[in-house]
Amino acid sequence: MKSLKVLTEQCLTKNDLVTALLPEVRSVQFGQADTDKFKHDELANYIEGIIILLCSCIEYHQHNFEIILKHGVNGKMHTAKSSKLSLINYYNTEKTSSKLSIFLSLINVIESTLKKNEVRTIRDVYYGNVELYKNQNTVVYWLNKIQKNLSLKSRNELNIIPAQKGLCYIPFQLRIVNQKTGNYTFVAKNESTLIPHFTKDSNFIIEEIELPNISKIIVVEKEAVYDKFIRYHCSNINPEKMIIVTGKGYPDFLTRLFLNKLQTLKALDESSWEIYVDADPYGISIATKYIISTSDQMYSCRKLIHKGARISHLIHNLNQSKHIQLLNLTTRDITYLMKMISRLFNNEALSHNHSSSFSIKTEIQRQLFFAKKGEMNALY
Amino acid sequence: MSKIFISTVNCGKAHDADIYGVTISNPFTVTCSGDGFVKLWFNNLLDNETPKERMVSQFVHKTGVHHVDIFHSVERTGVEFYIISCVSFSGEIFFYSVNTKNGEMSALELLTKDEMKKSFWAVKWLKSDDKTLNHRFAATDVKGNTYIWKFHPFEQEIDDVEEMKKKLAKEKADKRRTNNRNTPNKDEDNQAEEIEEDQGPIAVKPHLVLQGVIEPSAPNFATAIDMSIKGLIATGFSSGSVVIAQLTTLRPIYTFEGFGIQGIEQNSNTVRALKFSPTGNLLAAANDSGSYGCVSLFETDYGERVGDFTVPSHSNQASIGSYAHSGWVFDLSFNPTGNFLATCGYDSKVRVWDVKTKERVSTLNLSADDIENEEEILLEDELGDSLKRPPVMGVTYIDKGVRSGLGNDTNEGLACVCLDRSVRWFREAGGS
Numbered sequence: 001m002k003s004l005k006v007l008t009e010q011c012l013t014k015n016d017l018v019t020a021l022l023p024e025v026r027s028v029q030f031g032q033a034d035t036d037k038f039k040h041d042e043l044a045n046y047i048e049g050i051i052i053l054l055c056s057c058i059e060y061h062q063h064n065f066e067i068i069l070k071h072g073v074n075g076k077m078h079t080a081k082s083s084k085l086s087l088i089n090y091y092n093t094e095k096t097s098s099k100l101s102i103f104l105s106l107i108n109v110i111e112s113t114l115k116k117n118e119v120r121t122i123r124d125v126y127y128g129n130v131e132l133y134k135n136q137n138t139v140v141y142w143l144n145k146i147q148k149n150l151s152l153k154s155r156n157e158l159n160i161i162p163a164q165k166g167l168c169y170i171p172f173q174l175r176i177v178n179q180k181t182g183n184y185t186f187v188a189k190n191e192s193t194l195i196p197h198f199t200k201d202s203n204f205i206i207e208e209i210e211l212p213n214i215s216k217i218i219v220v221e222k223e224a225v226y227d228k229f230i231r232y233h234c235s236n237i238n239p240e241k242m243i244i245v246t247g248k249g250y251p252d253f254l255t256r257l258f259l260n261k262l263q264t265l266k267a268l269d270e271s272s273w274e275i276y277v278d279a280d281p282y283g284i285s286i287a288t289k290y291i292i293s294t295s296d297q298m299y300s301c302r303k304l305i306h307k308g309a310r311i312s313h314l315i316h317n318l319n320q321s322k323h324i325q326l327l328n329l330t331t332r333d334i335t336y337l338m339k340m341i342s343r344l345f346n347n348e349a350l351s352h353n354h355s356s357s358f359s360i361k362t363e364i365q366r367q368l369f370f371a372k373k374g375e376m377n378a379l380y
Numbered sequence: 381m382s383k384i385f386i387s388t389v390n391c392g393k394a395h396d397a398d399i400y401g402v403t404i405s406n407p408f409t410v411t412c413s414g415d416g417f418v419k420l421w422f423n424n425l426l427d428n429e430t431p432k433e434r435m436v437s438q439f440v441h442k443t444g445v446h447h448v449d450i451f452h453s454v455e456r457t458g459v460e461f462y463i464i465s466c467v468s469f470s471g472e473i474f475f476y477s478v479n480t481k482n483g484e485m486s487a488l489e490l491l492t493k494d495e496m497k498k499s500f501w502a503v504k505w506l507k508s509d510d511k512t513l514n515h516r517f518a519a520t521d522v523k524g525n526t527y528i529w530k531f532h533p534f535e536q537e538i539d540d541v542e543e544m545k546k547k548l549a550k551e552k553a554d555k556r557r558t559n560n561r562n563t564p565n566k567d568e569d570n571q572a573e574e575i576e577e578d579q580g581p582i583a584v585k586p587h588l589v590l591q592g593v594i595e596p597s598a599p600n601f602a603t604a605i606d607m608s609i610k611g612l613i614a615t616g617f618s619s620g621s622v623v624i625a626q627l628t629t630l631r632p633i634y635t636f637e638g639f640g641i642q643g644i645e646q647n648s649n650t651v652r653a654l655k656f657s658p659t660g661n662l663l664a665a666a667n668d669s670g671s672y673g674c675v676s677l678f679e680t681d682y683g684e685r686v687g688d689f690t691v692p693s694h695s696n697q698a699s700i701g702s703y704a705h706s707g708w709v710f711d712l713s714f715n716p717t718g719n720f721l722a723t724c725g726y727d728s729k730v731r732v733w734d735v736k737t738k739e740r741v742s743t744l745n746l747s748a749d750d751i752e753n754e755e756e757i758l759l760e761d762e763l764g765d766s767l768k769r770p771p772v773m774g775v776t777y778i779d780k781g782v783r784s785g786l787g788n789d790t791n792e793g794l795a796c797v798c799l800d801r802s803v804r805w806f807r808e809a810g811g812s
Contacts, residue, residue, distance in 0.1 A: 310765070312765060315707075315708075315726065318670075326648060328601070328618050328619070328648065329601065329618070331524075331599045331601060334522045335522055338471050338522070341444075341470060342443055342470035345443050346441070346442045348442075358397075358763075359763055361414070362763065364469070365398065365400075365414045365446075365469055369398075369400060370708070371601055371603060371618045371650055372648065372650075
């Protein structure tokens, strides 16, 4: 060990001195080469290995370490400087050191959930250490980064999934079977339930000897309207058999995947698929989210037809009902609608012959021309 | 005294989607629609011809088209300009030069690339009959700006402000000359005038030059626009205000506000149409009052409200408010003399008002089954909505002699477009 005096003599600049004083660094690369894909059971062991390596580094060798993350959150290669998470660094700020803490805490959580073969929600993980994560988006950001660096197909392979948001009401019992593991879950009959978690390759099986004739599949934007529909449905002595689904605002991937899977069921081929959203720019945007998916066809349900609420219905009922209130479109709404109509029809994001195409185009045009928007609650 | 209008010809299923605008200038009635087409309907039809047989259609934009206006003028050297401008729902303005003989349309690029980037909404042409005054084109955008361009039909540009200065200088000189008849410069002046007039052949090159922008006090959707021959421009906003500015200086001079019932935010008072009278001394403004439609009249010299057009109703007695239509009013049109105003609205009615007495002189109740050809009747649209009482989206007065047929030479008429995708033409009944 050199004395400080020797060191100061040897180092000509402050920077050199700082570097000389830092302990030795062990570089740990997180993730494998792109070509090597992890198998499910290997993943837990790999992460455990990394954790042990880092622990021994501090405990036994008193070494500093740095973790190299080659990929950014969007999967692109990082620059050398931004890829390193270092434990001790003269230049570390509170922000950069919290990054390392978040990363370590998350891989610890992932390792334990994978080992126990549990599934946890992002919200759970976030509330596990609110002080550190500060924001649920931070957890999502780092999970994405970890997924990209481990070259995993989906973030769900880490067994940390978004909390379910969508609700469904089904007049028959549905079994969802995971093809890989053989595990299955049930969706209860005639009850409003959260859409259970399942994967893209799961199978939907109708557990009913005599399937009732399902006339409609209704998707609604809002939970309030969904509840109203179910209440009305349940109060009927001999109700029409229908499936009701809501994604509570912008739908999550799970709700969209659920509808996509329902779409493949032969028993529902003859049913009419309808979607009801607010008569405002975001309502239309939500409807298009369900119908067309830009990223993956598995998340789209092209059978859905936009049925309302229409601004013309609201205007028509304006005189009759006191509950209907129309608001002026804001400048932001107008710009949003103009961009949306251009994207959907000029750039042909929504094909011309889709059954919802005319309805959505007319609705956007009318909202713009009347410069008004309204909510669906007034009509349904 | 009441007027009676009779249907002369009509055409159902004129477009494949909602029709958002109509305008007329011989030889065509022009409509634009959400199906993305602009259609030119010949005004002169033979006895056995239907409108669809003499129609030219032009595809404009996939997102649909609204707000259409025509510039029709015969300029120096007898060059005829028939320019149609319309706006797509994506906010772009399109210009077409039309061959008035066969309706052939060719696209014109009159705006610069930077200007095209804006999201426009309403457009309007102003044809000036004064040779030293520029024709103008104006458009509003979604943020509430009003853009004004000067239209130059020829390569050589005439600036009306400069011309005005010259004119004033000349008048001064003339005055001086009359005061002092024996001025030695007289011959020189005459020579200068002769040189100015003889400038050789003029190259036709229609183009627009941006004169300026009138910005709103706060960002607000500018829904309607009109210009008067008296040199004023009016912009209507979705918040319910109307701003009048001078065309030469672009300086706002009057703001009209507080139409309809005031109070909660839901009480819509969006301005939906503005129209200056042909002489330019009156401005009619249509705005919402809740779910009703009001039409107010302003005089433009001193910026005062001179009255409203109202129908008697129960609510009048309760002094809640008065209105012109029991639905929003979408369009207004003065007759060529400025004595009558036609209005149309969501209540599927076209009303004609006497401007002086402010009284209603005619009401046309439209119904989808009025259409002559039964196959063209559209009682329900693709979405299952009833169109039996179709809202009227646009109305325009027709001058005498514009349409062919009995009585059209001596009587004025009306043309309107409805949400049942029909175009209807009417003429006033009776002899002149």
